[in-house]
Amino acid sequence: MTRQLSLLVNITGVGAHPGAWTLPGPAPDAYVDPEHHLRVARTAERGALDGVFLADIPALHGDIGQGPGQALEPSMLLTYLAAATERVGVVFTGSTTFNEPYNLARRVLSIDHASRGRAGWNAVATFFPGAAQNFGLDTVLDPDTRYRRAEEFIGLVHRLWDSWEDGALIADTDGARFADPGRIHSADHSGEFFDVAGPLNVPRSPQGRPVQLQAGASPQGVALAGRFAEAVYTPLLDEEAARGYRARLAGQARRYGRDVSGIRLLPGLTPVLGSTEDEARARFAALEAGVRADARQTGRVARTLGLDPATTDPEAPLTEAQLSGPPPDRLPTGFFRTHVEIARREGLSLAGLAARTIGGHRSVIGTPEQVADDITGWWSAGLVDGFTLLPDALPDGLDTFVDHVVPILRQRGVFRHGYTGTTLRDHLGLPVPAPSYEQKGAPAR
Amino acid sequence: MTPSPGRRHLHLNVNIFQSGIFAGAWRAPDGDPRAAFSLDHYLTTARIAEAAKLDAVFLADTPVLTPDVAHRPEYALEPTVILAGIAAHTRRIGLIATASTSYNEPYNIARRFAALDHLSRGRAGFNAVTTAGPAAARNFGLDQAPAHRDRYRRAAEFVETVGELWDSWDDDALIGDAARGVFADPARIHTIDHRGEFFRVRGPLNTPRSPQGRPVLVQAGGSPDGIELAAAHAEAVFSAAQTLDEGTAYYRAVKSRAAALGRDPEGIVVLPGLSTVVAATRDEALERLNSLQDLIPLRYGLDRLAALLGIDADALDPDAELPWDLIGPAEDVQGLQTFFTVTTDLARRERLTARQLIRRLGGGLGHRVVAGSPADIADTIEEWFTAGAADGFNLMPDVLPSGLAAFAEHVVPELRRRGLFRDDYAGATLRDHFGLARPPVVRHAPDTAEVLAR
Numbered sequence: 001m002t003r004q005l006s007l008l009v010n011i012t013g014v015g016a017h018p019g020a021w022t023l024p025g026p027a028p029d030a031y032v033d034p035e036h037h038l039r040v041a042r043t044a045e046r047g048a049l050d051g052v053f054l055a056d057i058p059a060l061h062g063d064i065g066q067g068p069g070q071a072l073e074p075s076m077l078l079t080y081l082a083a084a085t086e087r088v089g090v091v092f093t094g095s096t097t098f099n100e101p102y103n104l105a106r107r108v109l110s111i112d113h114a115s116r117g118r119a120g121w122n123a124v125a126t127f128f129p130g131a132a133q134n135f136g137l138d139t140v141l142d143p144d145t146r147y148r149r150a151e152e153f154i155g156l157v158h159r160l161w162d163s164w165e166d167g168a169l170i171a172d173t174d175g176a177r178f179a180d181p182g183r184i185h186s187a188d189h190s191g192e193f194f195d196v197a198g199p200l201n202v203p204r205s206p207q208g209r210p211v212q213l214q215a216g217a218s219p220q221g222v223a224l225a226g227r228f229a230e231a232v233y234t235p236l237l238d239e240e241a242a243r244g245y246r247a248r249l250a251g252q253a254r255r256y257g258r259d260v261s262g263i264r265l266l267p268g269l270t271p272v273l274g275s276t277e278d279e280a281r282a283r284f285a286a287l288e289a290g291v292r293a294d295a296r297q298t299g300r301v302a303r304t305l306g307l308d309p310a311t312t313d314p315e316a317p318l319t320e321a322q323l324s325g326p327p328p329d330r331l332p333t334g335f336f337r338t339h340v341e342i343a344r345r346e347g348l349s350l351a352g353l354a355a356r357t358i359g360g361h362r363s364v365i366g367t368p369e370q371v372a373d374d375i376t377g378w379w380s381a382g383l384v385d386g387f388t389l390l391p392d393a394l395p396d397g398l399d400t401f402v403d404h405v406v407p408i409l410r411q412r413g414v415f416r417h418g419y420t421g422t423t424l425r426d427h428l429g430l431p432v433p434a435p436s437y438e439q440k441g442a443p444a445r
Numbered sequence: 446m447t448p449s450p451g452r453r454h455l456h457l458n459v460n461i462f463q464s465g466i467f468a469g470a471w472r473a474p475d476g477d478p479r480a481a482f483s484l485d486h487y488l489t490t491a492r493i494a495e496a497a498k499l500d501a502v503f504l505a506d507t508p509v510l511t512p513d514v515a516h517r518p519e520y521a522l523e524p525t526v527i528l529a530g531i532a533a534h535t536r537r538i539g540l541i542a543t544a545s546t547s548y549n550e551p552y553n554i555a556r557r558f559a560a561l562d563h564l565s566r567g568r569a570g571f572n573a574v575t576t577a578g579p580a581a582a583r584n585f586g587l588d589q590a591p592a593h594r595d596r597y598r599r600a601a602e603f604v605e606t607v608g609e610l611w612d613s614w615d616d617d618a619l620i621g622d623a624a625r626g627v628f629a630d631p632a633r634i635h636t637i638d639h640r641g642e643f644f645r646v647r648g649p650l651n652t653p654r655s656p657q658g659r660p661v662l663v664q665a666g667g668s669p670d671g672i673e674l675a676a677a678h679a680e681a682v683f684s685a686a687q688t689l690d691e692g693t694a695y696y697r698a699v700k701s702r703a704a705a706l707g708r709d710p711e712g713i714v715v716l717p718g719l720s721t722v723v724a725a726t727r728d729e730a731l732e733r734l735n736s737l738q739d740l741i742p743l744r745y746g747l748d749r750l751a752a753l754l755g756i757d758a759d760a761l762d763p764d765a766e767l768p769w770d771l772i773g774p775a776e777d778v779q780g781l782q783t784f785f786t787v788t789t790d791l792a793r794r795e796r797l798t799a800r801q802l803i804r805r806l807g808g809g810l811g812h813r814v815v816a817g818s819p820a821d822i823a824d825t826i827e828e829w830f831t832a833g834a835a836d837g838f839n840l841m842p843d844v845l846p847s848g849l850a851a852f853a854e855h856v857v858p859e860l861r862r863r864g865l866f867r868d869d870y871a872g873a874t875l876r877d878h879f880g881l882a883r884p885p886v887v888r889h890a891p892d893t894a895e896v897l898a899r
Contacts, residue, residue, distance in 0.1 A: 021621070021623065021628060022623040022626060027621070028619060028620075028621025028623075028628065029619060029621070029653065032563045032652055032653060033563075034532075034533075034563070034564045034566075038533075057651075058552055058553065058556065058651075059651060060634070060648075060649050060650070060651040061651070064628065064629045064631060064634065065627065065628060065629055065630070065631045066626065066627075066628055067628045068628060068629075071651045071652045072560040072563060072564070072652060073553075073556040073557045073559075073560040075525070075526060075529070075557070076525060076526075076529040076557055076560035076561050076564060077529075077560060077564065079526045079529035079530050079533075080529045080530070080532055080533045080564045081533075082530070083484065083488075083529070083530035083531075083532075083533035083534060084533040084534075098550065098552075098553070099550075099553065100548060100549075100585055102508060102548075102584040102585060103508065103523075103548065103549065106508065106523050107523045107525075107526055110521075110522040110523040110526040110527070111526055113482055113483075113484070113522055114484040114522065114526055114527070114530050130647070133645075133646075133647035134552040134646050134647055134648065135550055135552060135646075136644060136645045136646070163510075169478075169479070169482075171471070171478035171479065173471070173472040173476075173478065174472075176469070176472060176516065176740075176742040177515065177516075178471060178478065178514060178515060178516055178517050178518060179514045179515060180515070181512055181514065181515050184510070184514070194586060195583075195586045196583070196584055196585070196586070197580075197583035197584055198510075198584065199510050200510065201508070201509060201510035201514075201519055201520055201521050202482070202521050202522060202523075203482055203521070290623065290626060291626050292626050295626075
């Protein structure tokens with residue numbers, strides 16, 4: 001199969017920029033309005049994008065006084081979107097810290113059946129302290145514990161997904177044999193965190209298994225991705241960071257006998273589009289002007305670096321002292337490190353860094369041609385397999401991308417003209433994994 | 446005809462039990478063996494229910510696969526996922542899903558149902574159940590389910606916590622003033638700081654208060670612990686009763702206990718399960734019943750009955766009465782007390798053999814099965830409704846979707862002719878359909894007006 005560009009779109013409520021809700025267009029409650037999300041998903045499908053993606057933190061987070069983030073529980077919203085679309089994939093973010101493996105495995109596989117094989121699971125080891133307090137803990141577990149739990153959790157979910165062999169459903173009406181229990185495998189899992197008997201009560205996925213995604217950029221996150229992930233969503237702020245990340249991912253994949261070519265690297269990308277560069281800059285300025293100073297990107301970058309925005313000159317190049325940390329403890333360490341790296345390499349100011357990293361991911365402010373150049377450049381250089389788009393404001397940010405950037409990518413032979421398959425695995429060009437019970441040491445029921 | 450204002454009218458849900466409530470429904474000529482795995486099956490059924498102006502679709506659940514799957518479909522696709530799919534293709538029908546209070550966290554469940562309420566614009570209901578049995582327990586790190594009483598204590602705290610989370614945003618917390626850059630008022634969004642025997646939850650929820658204020662809280666369970674839980678918290682109850690006397694006794698127990706707790710008894714809608722076998726004439730219906738009974742896999746029926754009675758399946762002789770000397774009292778049952786009671790009462794009253802009992806129950810759990818002409822079915826519905834045994838029914842058609850289509854075609858018009866059932870929806874939300882008020886925000890924790898910038 002020829003190598004192909006993959007594009008997911010992360011529907012971050014009404015857009016990745018906190019000022020998105022202040023632009024003319026969607027009503028303030030769009031971020032909990034099904035019609036708003038459906039419009040975005042249909043636009044993604046019109047552009048033959050690989051999938052829509054929903055991030056998730058099980059807590060109220062961010063500054064709700066200033067603007068909304070992704071809020072509706074993603075398994076509900078994604079099923080709703082899947083039921084109203086035909087082809088576009090749906091990627092669910094689910095915490096390995098605050099769920100039970102049986103429940104989560106069942107829910108994701110249910111979405112997969114409901115969408116006829118279009119589901120993916122982005123496994124996250126939730127770091128946010130406010131979430132811990134919603135689940136009986138005083139604060140978040142330490143990273144090692146969270147990632148050990150995540151590792152056990154994901155492996156167990158895969159076993160549960162593989163409970164039913166393809167031929168387990170007999171449906172012999174005359175013989176009154178519905179299913180063959182001999183072809184349904186229990187998990188019989190007993191580990192550090194979980195004891196789960198199984199089997200799961202949902203048959204095998206229409207795509208073999210839901211696609212496994214992972215989003216951590218910390219060393220533990222990369223190790224987890226190397227072991228399990230089929231696609232990775234992470235902030236990569238420049239080419240140097242991308243090369244470094246890919247090398248680390250390849251190393252971790254090798255540890256588990258895997259090749260990095262089997263992992264789709266899809267870092268975040270926020271395009272801010274205008275028909276001219278000036279128009280694009282004006283759009284960014286309008287987004288920044290919509291919110292108070294501390295909600296602007298300069299404020300966000302300052303907080304990511306652990307600096308006080310009030311006392312940091314936005315236009316002066318950041319000094320080594322300002323970039324030496326320590327990282328703030330309420331943010332994932334990957335975000336801190338990536339921001340520091342790019343600021344150091346390019347000698348950026350706070351404002352310069354802010355325009356390059358809207359919402360914490362790489363951003364490109366420019367014309368459709370410039371954004372297409374950027375995407376094509378990264379992809380052709382083999383740095384990435386595609387991107388997870390985080391449009392600045394929705395729904396129009398994605399409309400512009402699909403109407404003006406996608407045609408250029410198609411013209412250049414980089415992106416598909418339409419879907420060639422039906423499942424998310426088809427779209428991403430991923431093989432169907434062998435079921436666990438065919439691997440050595442798997443117990444039969 | 447339209448029921449006159451102020452007049453009590455009937456509520457009807459359809460319980461979409463995979464291929465149908467009869468254990469052999471998947472084998473029937475009009476059955477679909479793959480129904481349990483197909484969103485389309487649930488959608489088709491929901492659309493029939495909505496066209497007939499039913500109150501809601503209802504999905505039962507247990508998070509486990511048992512060896513019974515050799516003989517019939519079991520719970521498969523997760524109910525809230527099915528309902529989110531149905532929400533995308535319907536506009537009025539209520540959407541009630543079962544979720545276990547034994548094996549979930551309140552924050553996750555509060556969010557899922559709030560999301561479903563937003564997505565459906567106010568049609569969600571949460572049927573809070575405790576989960577019995579060692580097989581499900583073993584999927585969640587336990588060898589045995591907690592004791593009956595302990596499960597219900599956890600359930601009570603669970604639904605209280607979920608309710609606090611649903612109320613954590615004031616109705617007017619979302620401001621959306623773009624000119625001033627003020628999105629929401631943090632002073633109108635409250636932590637709940639719940640600290641109880643089973644849960645510590647800080648809150649708040651991360652979505653605005655949902656269209657119904659709170660999704661409708663449903664409860665299913667006829668044991669003394671279940672009645673207590675329903676009377677204290679439920680807004681609709683899914684119950685099981687075989688006879689009119691049992692039905693009226695249960696109805697009175699729930700409503701009088703609710704009144705004793707200071708609640709309005711009319712704020713609880715009591716909906717017994719009713720399995721229906723409908724045809725244009727009584728003879729056709731009885732013929733259909735007989736052929737569906739013939740399709741029940743006997744081995745499955747015996748295994749299921751033995752498990753319910755807490756005895757070994759080998760102790761059941763299909764052609765003899767139940768071995769009463771081996772069967773203990775209901776209070777000793779740690780599992781499904783409601784179904785144990787209705788099933789043993791039926792067998793004892795009518796001196797049924799095991800085979801006859803299994804046929805009478807359709808191979809199902811213990812809900813009442815009625816077969817007959819449209820007038821027969823409407824008669825029994827009207828009798829229970831007017832005698833104070835039911836505010837309506839949770840219908841469990843024999844085979845789906847055909848059994849519901851037959852009910853909608855034949856029985857619903859008859860109920861309308863008698864002035865018992867609506868011609869059209871009068872409102873848009875499940876609360877509207879059930880005649881339940883939108884609840885005001887109840888503040889449990891001290892109002893600290895905390896700022897949530899983090």
